[in-house]
């Protein structure tokens with residue numbers, strides 16, 4: 001595997017080595033939770049994701065090579081009249097070179113909790129990056145059927161519903 005196929009890409013607080021070619025093949029895989037889904041959350045995301053994702057993060061995701069219109073999974077975990085809070089998951093093939101771990105100790109619950117790292121935007125945008133085999137979520141498989149070097153980008157954020 002050549003270095004050229006594994007560029008080092010900064011993504012939020014992480015540095016990621018990405019196999020772009022293999023990542024492209026991993027996108028929009030049949031059988032994943034969001035595959036072919038036409039619910040409101042998926043439909044709005046396809047239309048509005050560039051506006052929903054704050055700052056330069058959409059460009060950074062683009063560099064990783066994920067198909068932003070087709071997340072592995074996306075769902076709303078809170079919705080009011082005007083706002084919707086969603087969880088969006090993408091997967092790529094590569095390695096986490098550096099960055100915050102996926103678990104952190106919480107004093108309130110006296111145990112490990114998921115370490116969503118706040119990104120400092122008004123819409124509660126937070127991110128966790130972890131190997132797919134350490135995640136509880138459904139992940140796409142490589143052509144050999146494995147999750148070898150499949151990495152999950154797990155994001156939570158809120159946006160105003162289109163009126």
Ligand SMILES: [Zn+2]
Nearest residue numbers: 037038039042
């Ligand atoms: Zn959907």
